[in-house]
Amino acid sequence: SMATVYNTLKMLVTYNLVIELDNGDGATHYDYFGRPHFHVVCDSCAKITDVFDEHFADLAKSLGTITRDQTGYLVTRTDVEVHGLCPDCQAKLGLAR
Ligand SMILES: [Zn+2]
Structure with a gap:
């Protein structure tokens, strides 16, 4: 169900x-x-796309350590969002090369 x-x-x-x-x-x-990745979000249509990078797991770990050191938080996860305009929206706005 x-x-x-x-x-x-x-x-x-x-x-x-x-x-x-x-x-x-x-x-x-x-x-x-399951596979380390972050997200890129289109500021125009709000589409979310996965971005895979072999170094991302290390980066997320490092961000967690910095956060813990500066704020004392017990970090449970790191969720990175990159923002921009997707190729479709760039084309609609005449920004595509
Ligand atoms: Zn878009």
């Missing part, structure tokens, strides 16, 4: 295996965090 799926997702979120994304459309989106 949907309730079971929802509860399973909530559990996975609790254990940081998936993350919840607010896509700005009122629905909750889930993202599997």
Whole structure:
């Protein structure tokens, strides 16, 4: 049932295996965090695209350490968002090269 799926997702979120994304459309989106990646968000259409980089896991770890040192927070996860304009929106705005 949907309730079971929802509860399973909530559990996975609790254990940081998936993350919840607010896509700005009122629905909750889930993202599997099995492969280290970050997100690029289009400021125009709010599309979210995964970006994979082999160094990202190290970067996220380093951001967590810096945060803990400066603020004393027990860091549970690092969720990096890069913002910009997607290729489609660039084309619509006549910005594509
Ligand atoms: Zn866009």
